[in-house]
Amino acid sequence: MSKAFVKENDHQEDDDFPEIPALPAGTKNYMTVQGYRSLRAELVHLLNKERPDMVQVVSWAASNGDRSENGDYLYGKKRLREIDRRIRFLTKRLELAEVVDPGLQPNKDQVFFGATVLYSDKVGEEFRVTIVGVDEAEPLQGKISWVSPVARALIKSHEGDTVVLRTPAGIDELDVLEVSYPEPAPPADPDGSSPI
Template sequence: MSKAFTKETDNDDDDDLGPEAVPLPKGTKNYMTVQGYQRLRAELAHLMTVERPEVVQVVSWAASNGDRSENGDYLYGKKRLREIDRRMRFLTKRLEQAEVVDPSLQPNRDQVFFGATVLYCDKAGEDHRVTIVGVDEAEPLQGKISWISPVARALIKAREGDTITLRTPAGVDELDIIEVSYPEPGQHTV
């Protein structure tokens, strides 16, 4: 098939990377824990030093085989290179914008701020433990919620013993703050 009939875009919109790439609210910083920052740097380094060179080698080999129009290794390799390059641009941009926060250095340890682990009880009587982390670190099923999530925004600045109101599409919920904790100084696990 002629290239005139194929659609190949090299989309530079770095935020168009699927559901895991949450855009930052306009005018906000990209807050990130030390561990989250290190994880993104490690991913970027792996893409640059391992994955991309391997795919480039496969594409070069496939290109040397002649006809590229029906060469699966070549076509897939080129597609994968675009995906890797897009992810590398995204990671580079996010790391440049990162504002690394070490929650273990938080002076107000009785109040909820970025990096806090909060145990709260909802009005149904269920306990929930969440840690407030950066947008790129959020894993809700593991209890890591983004600082821009509705729950985190409701919890910010609350203290142990406070009852806060959380407005959701399902209605209003009352959350009782049971415990607020931070990692000990020098401990960067989240």
């Protein structure tokens, strides 16, 4: 049967795939050692486990005959496109990564990349955030991108400082209550490989 009749397109883009976070023009892709390791582990898992498993499923499903109504085949092809897109994204981002170990920061009383900051807003509500790379950001877990408005307001401040946060909703003042950094990353993983 012709591909024209089965609505199958190997090059179609899936609209439901999450948007890739953009880096501001002219900036580096800063990343913590832990963030780099996490993305690298995801890439290795996709290359060595998930993709080969999905290729096997698609191959098995294709051998079952009519592909136009074969759910395993259609889903498998879609999932392979998603995996391949994620592999390309991770490969590119890891190549561009500028890995920073926040534990080596000499000015531990000042806010820089990788710092964990406890601050309060003008109504007294306290927040604890860690300033991380764009690809590591998880705002609901307190990990904010270094290019976010809150991080930009906090960077270079010291404990006890009050900084101004400009948002579309107006101006807020943030009181920096505490600044801390993690311990330096170990020089090598337990398996003897380098940390990055």
